[in-house]
Amino acid sequence: MNKTSKVIITIIAIVLVLVIFVGLSASMSASGGHVPGIIGLILFGGLYFGLKAMWKDENKDNDKNNNSLLQN
DSSP: OOHHHHHHHHHHHHHHHHHHHHHHHHHHHHTTOOOOHHHHHHHHHHHHHHHHHHTSOHHHHHHHHOOOTTOO
């Protein structure tokens, strides 16, 4: 995946998570509750680890796994 598509997907994912979090916060505060604690943590944790997996350097992983003696 090239960098421009990763940047576009990153921006869309951040906006989507923020919209969901604001919607949850608004619905919770309208009913007299507080901001969504555990649900917010799950949302932002999923965003963080998803983006981390997407931006992982593929070349580093390929170099580690190519330890075959047949590839000279």
